[in-house]
Amino acid sequence: MFPIRDHNPSSVRPVVTWALIAINIAMYVLTWPGSETGSTIWAYLALYPVAITHDQLIYGLLTHMFLHAGLMHLAGNMLFLWIFGDNLEEQMGRVRFLGFYLLAGLVAAGAQIAAAPLSDIPMVGASGAIAGVLGGYLLMFPRARVDILVIFIIFFKVFTLPAWVMLGLWFALQMLGGFTVDGSGGGVAYWAHAGGFLAGGVLALPLFLRRGGPRFWARTHGRPPHPQSHYTRIPRVTRR
Template sequence: MFPIRDHNPSERTPYVTIGLIFANLVMFLLTMPWGLNAEGLWVYGALYAGAVTQGDMMWGLLTHMFLHAGLMHFAGNMLFLWIFGDNLEDQLGHLPFLGFYLICGLAAAAGQISAEPGSTIPMVGASGAIAGVMGGYLLLFPRARVDVLAIIVIIVKVFTLPAWVMLGVWFALQLMGGYTTPGDSGGVAYWAHSGGFVAGALLTLPVLLRKGGSRFWSRTDGHPPHDPIDYGHRSRVPQIPRR
């Protein structure tokens, strides 16, 4: 189950979100075996918690955000960034959003390092920074509508959920995964996701307060402060009332 779009249009072009997706795409093409296969970029650009705690390979705190381990890893992260990033960039402004994104990525790295300070497993991916975007989105637009694709064996269905349900469930799953997955086992960096999400919500809190806090929610009822997109397909056949 994963989101495919929201009903929350941005009011200006999200240049930074587009730029981040492009930067991730370039690095993805550089590092994949069927691309330029610059494997060294992946190996030395990843984040190694054990190295960072010893003051080594500190650049990994930043570079890991632009590397991915495969097509699905890359595509999933960029989909999440595209769905939620444009609206947060709309509210924060272009340069503040870039700073917000990078800080959330650093907070995500800190969360994973705190959980597994001696780990030698490389961590890559933009998901920690994107989790921060999701945390900020949840704070500003808790009732924005998000279309979710659910695949259950052979059943494929799209249904709409309020953002607080979809993002709340996602965050709960990260916490559950962090507590139940054996440390230093590889796989999903649950504590990076959790750390980024919390950082994003905390960094967005001053923005919410400047907008009036609870008064902002009262004015919008938790929805976007503009008309949502309606993805319904209306028939072109005119409706004739019965007489």
């Protein structure tokens, strides 16, 4: 189950969101799996919790946000950033959004390090920072409509859900994963996701209050403050 689009168009060009996606793709190409040079760079720039707790390789707190462990890892993260990032960038402005993104990523890394401070498993990926984007999006647009693609074995179907349902379920799954697996997360940084999500909600709070706080929700009913997109469904073609 993953989102494929939201009904929340942006009225400005999300330059920072596009740039972050481009940098992540460029770093994936630079650290292409199977390349000896790429693997060396990847290992050098990854985040190692045990190193951080011993005041070593501190730069990994930032550089790990632009590395990915595989093509699907990259594609999934960039899809989430593409769908949800433009709306927050529009609301915050480019510079503030970039600061928000990086700070959420740092908090997410801190949450994962706190969960497993002596782990030597490298941590990579933009998902902690993107989780912050999801938390901020939920605060600002809880009733924006999001199209979800659900795949079950060979069957698939698209559902449209309010953002609070989709993102609330996503956060619940991260918390469940954090409490049911060991500190390493079984290869998934659940606590980074949960920490980033909560950080995003807190960091977006000043924006929410500037927009009027609860009055913003009353004015927009939790929906985007401009007309939502409407997508035409593919018509069914019957055999004559």
